[in-house]
Amino acid sequence: MPKLPPSSKSHPQHGKHDHRACIARAVAKAEALCRDRGVRLTELRRRVLELVWRAHEPIGAYGVLELLRAENSSAAPPTVYRALDFLVEQGLVHRVESRNAYIGCIRPEKPHVCQYLVCRTCGTTAELNDARLASAITRSAAAAGFEVGTQAIEVVGLCDQCRDTAAK
Amino acid sequence: MPKLPPSSKSHPQHGKHDHRACIARAVAKAEALCRDRGVRLTELRRRVLELVWRAHEPIGAYGVLELLRAENSSAAPPTVYRALDFLVEQGLVHRVESRNAYIGCIRPEKPHVCQYLVCRTCGTTAELNDARLASAITRSAAAAGFEVGTQAIEVVGLCDQCRDTAAK
DNA sequence: GATGAAATGTTATATTATAACAACATCCCC
DNA sequence: GGGGATGTTGTTATAATATAACATTTCATC
Numbered sequence: 001m002p003k004l005p006p007s008s009k010s011h012p013q014h015g016k017h018d019h020r021a022c023i024a025r026a027v028a029k030a031e032a033l034c035r036d037r038g039v040r041l042t043e044l045r046r047r048v049l050e051l052v053w054r055a056h057e058p059i060g061a062y063g064v065l066e067l068l069r070a071e072n073s074s075a076a077p078p079t080v081y082r083a084l085d086f087l088v089e090q091g092l093v094h095r096v097e098s099r100n101a102y103i104g105c106i107r108p109e110k111p112h113v114c115q116y117l118v119c120r121t122c123g124t125t126a127e128l129n130d131a132r133l134a135s136a137i138t139r140s141a142a143a144a145g146f147e148v149g150t151q152a153i154e155v156v157g158l159c160d161q162c163r164d165t166a167a168k
Numbered sequence: 169m170p171k172l173p174p175s176s177k178s179h180p181q182h183g184k185h186d187h188r189a190c191i192a193r194a195v196a197k198a199e200a201l202c203r204d205r206g207v208r209l210t211e212l213r214r215r216v217l218e219l220v221w222r223a224h225e226p227i228g229a230y231g232v233l234e235l236l237r238a239e240n241s242s243a244a245p246p247t248v249y250r251a252l253d254f255l256v257e258q259g260l261v262h263r264v265e266s267r268n269a270y271i272g273c274i275r276p277e278k279p280h281v282c283q284y285l286v287c288r289t290c291g292t293t294a295e296l297n298d299a300r301l302a303s304a305i306t307r308s309a310a311a312a313g314f315e316v317g318t319q320a321i322e323v324v325g326l327c328d329q330c331r332d333t334a335a336k
Numbered sequence: 337g338a339t340g341a342a343a344t345g346t347t348a349t350a351t352t353a354t355a356a357c358a359a360c361a362t363c364c365c366c
Numbered sequence: 367g368g369g370g371a372t373g374t375t376g377t378t379a380t381a382a383t384a385t386a387a388c389a390t391t392t393c394a395t396c
Binding site: 097098113115117119126128130132133136137139140141144145146147148149151153154155156157158159160163 | 312
């Protein structure tokens, strides 16, 4: 498993955008969703969600822990893992298995399959929204007797930039 | 991440089949491929490949290590990881990221995308071969500037049997 | 047989994740 | 508001997964 290099560029696929607004929107959505569902978006959970969004590319549990500690709290690993587990359960965050990391979900309102392309060299993560891909997955899964909930698939490959570099 | 329970049923998707022949075939293919490619399928690597196939469902590196040690050798983790890395590089084995485990590839001859459905409850892994899914992935990836090599995607869900159990 | 490259052995340690239990908070019922 | 059930967080310890670093051996080739 390749190491995630220290994140130099953030959120490469989306170019410039108002990142603060982006985080705020995600948190607002989360608050509304949790209220509707009768689950508690506690202070800690909200903070962890913000930190994941702030990274804006896959961030590991221990990365979140570091950020938390920088802020103030004397959090320990279970604290972070529990918060992340909650966020994943609620579909607010996806776990990127191939990087042992987490990323905010841009569309947490209902169960769906998120699609990520992860560069095996630089860790850049692009989110796809290919309806045909989604339906192919659902169809295939159903045919095999599987039920897919809010889940993420990851395709590891080589991004544009790393391919160019490698080609030199 | 759910724990992989001790494997009670093996290879649930294929029912009965001649497992020994199945392993032998995989090893024979691997030998031919490695010869063609001018890479060395050493005794250790061949043995690890066999062990992965013998498990016939995702097996962790430390699981392989245990089997190796049971056989004879005083192998250490790096030994196993290196062998697995080699096998993954050659496309003979896929890493199932969501389980930190490895499974033999049934079609190592050329680069492709393997598709796995992994049950989040019991760890059962079904291999798909949906051409439409494969082409949707390739197309989507290309549109995003990604190049996909021999890679595996995983869709985590709930298998038939576990859904029935949960429904009770 | 000497040599360089590749593979493996060996020891130590890094990274990721969870178990187990204590303490505290919140909610609901009365 | 007390009191108990439930859920959340704190805390300590440890399990599970993975790799770094360097020594040694093996192998193909000359």
